[in-house]
Amino acid sequence: MLSVIPDLHADPQRLLDTLARIGRYNRIALLGDLIDAGKNVRHPSDRAVLSMARELVDNGRAVAIMGNHELNAILFHRLGPGGPLRERSTKNLKQHWSFVADFGIGTTAALEWTNWFLDTLPLWREIDGLRLVHAYWSERLIAIVAARRPDGYLREEDLPEIAEGRSEFATAVKLLVSGPEFPLPGNGRITDNSGHRRSEIRLAWWKSAPATWKDAALSVARPEEIPDGWVPPEYLQGLETGSLPIVFGHYKIAGEPCLLDATAACLDFPARPCFLTWRGGEKIEAEDVITV
Template identity: 50%
Template sequence: MKEYIIIPDIHADIDRLERSLTMAGDTPVAFLGDFIDAGRLTKQVDEKAVLSRVRRLVDSGRAVAVMGNHELNAILYHRKGADGAWLRAHTAVKTKQHRSFIEAFGVGTKEAKAWTDWFLTLPLWYELDGLRLVHACWDDTAIELIKARRPDGRLHADDLPEVAAATSPFGKAVERLLCGPEVLLPSGYMFHDTNNHERHKVRLAWWRPEATTWREACLSVPNPDELPSGAIPPDTAALLYSADASPVFVGHYKMIGTPCIEAPNAACLDYPARPCVYRWRAGEGLSAGNLISLDVQKAC
């Protein structure tokens, strides 16, 4: 029986990585991306140790890994376009988000470039042994569009200006897989995010096929009462993952609360305050019993 330990966003936390690998033992590992850029819940920041450990596992065949949006952001941050401008603007906000990587490797240095070259070897998605892996969203339409140019799902340097602009169908497809879908709220509605900024677009929990209302289908809304109380429109409902599709795992969303399985064939594993991994076995349905907390070392 094929088996993997699926590990979500590490964000430069060597302590979390080592605990995750301890849970894996000799079982093959599948990473969901976002290895870099420490967050406020990162306990032990070590960009070099995390990247070196992950790369050794991937290069040896002991692990597979997909690209996360932070890896893509780093690729763009450390490269310039034909006009001489950085492909990802070096604004204060973006530089702060990328600070731990910059502190470890500098900006546009040989070492930073070498690591971002390696990021380009990571595919945008994996589908193997009946299992699907993607950082933020499995979207068949976006994947088929990317496959037409890059059958193996790996970006080339020539793609980067288009990906940075995110205005072409190809660029938007890459953004969908690594950042997930956002949908516009109905006219007259907005919500306040965790920084009290007004937002008119909202993240969609696309893995919840039973969601029918805005409050059931949306993510990262501190006060759900600000959302419409009615049903989501058909074009939004069409973005939800089919209940008969293959099992898929994602990270990215910084979920809160106790880790759980929200759908029979799809799961987000990114719970920064309650880190966990998932023990996946081919032929089995998703089960809460296979969701393993790193803190208490038992099923969540």
Template identity: 50%
Template sequence: MITVIPDIHADPQRLEATLSATDGQLAFLGDFIDGGQGACDHTVLTRVRGLIDAGAVAVMGNHELNALLFHRGLRADSPKNRNQHRSFLEAFGFATPEAMAWTDWFLTLPLWLDLDGLRLAHACWSIPDIATVAARRPDGRLQESDLAEIGAESTPFGRAVKRIVSGPEVTLPAGYAFRDHKGDLRTEVRLAWWRNDAATYREAALSVPDVAALPDVPLPAGVAAEIYPADAAPVLVGHYKMTGTPHVSGSAASIDYLEAPCAYRWDGEEVLNAERLSKI
């Protein structure tokens, strides 16, 4: 039995409630830091690190990667980025010895895990991107020397790392755009890469308030190649702040339900099953 736990975001109550409803081997999907009201990065990090030292496993989230970059001057020190990182900064400060020690620990977290039939990543199990990173870092663990390249997204390696922790986005055909939830006009759309029955932009789009704004045409071959194969090993991710009733099926799914916390109890099944979800 492996219990998979999605994003905690510095919420000690959510963490303890989740732990009380789980059993077996623990596997975390990253994003331990950077919470909202009531966040306590220190409490969550200390608890999770203790669990990992005792045998739990975890992958790196985009917030851990962003913190690595931010405290090394490789991510813009903008109001937006400081706001996203506020609770960590309030707990540890900017580039202080404690902040640097915790971000050093983030480097021990791999970008992906393959647990004898169950695959885990924070945002995307991209077969080509994982192959690109594994050619240099076979265990998926980054090194300090990789960070400048990742921050600049200047190479295939750097871009592959970003997609694994943040998910793929695709550019819409010329002439198409949509308004996001904040009203901003966008020409790139998040791809729900786990929907292996998605064949069009509308079916594969994620976080689009009005999918009618998107072209109802087949995905080009290069984009369709990002969709996870239906016959591949099951994979679970977090990251996406899913809405509605938690649900999984098929070969891949996000279990990051912000308003309906859950965990997934995997017991060797080859197809994900909603009955294996534990509501918190």
């Protein structure tokens, strides 16, 4: 069986507890965002999480995909003609502090680990009839990336273009790891889970039925800020009919882990570790999402 582990965010205890629950024999898939401690991580260590993940991969027991934090780190530690490919601003340093605490900025160690991200973490995988992506599965976007990178692995020469963010290829890469965001109606603003004020909102893109803003909103720290009314239908694209089941993380769902959709399962529940055990089939069952 395949056990899928969502965002760890530099929490070695979360990984150890999850591995203990999984047992010794299941194969493992890691959904990205291995790095950059979240606010609820009591004893963060990017070094410990990455070392354990690398050992699992090197031993052939695990595979992994890239999250937005790995992509951000790759850009943050590399220099282009005008400076770092990702701005080393106060905001970005705050998000990336635990990795910097372990490895520094632009050091040999930081570059070695971000090289490992490039070499080891594709943007998507498909295993035993299960599709894995960090934030957003889109056949159209995957086709755009696959036209240049059929295996989903980015290359060093892609990075300046991704950092600039203007091309179709760069947009596709960033949406796969970060998901789409949509403008709020009027002059609406929401506060995200990092405390930033935004005029755009993440929505449950996998919903196909009409939904209100309150039903579809994701990653909102203050639900009372979510507007009333219905989401424009074109915002919710829904899953393709007959598509394979998809598993992803990224969205920081509040509450206890649960199955949100039988064909598209978000596993990122920061308050409680969980994983998904995939036995094959056409859909994901509620009992496949296992709380640690």
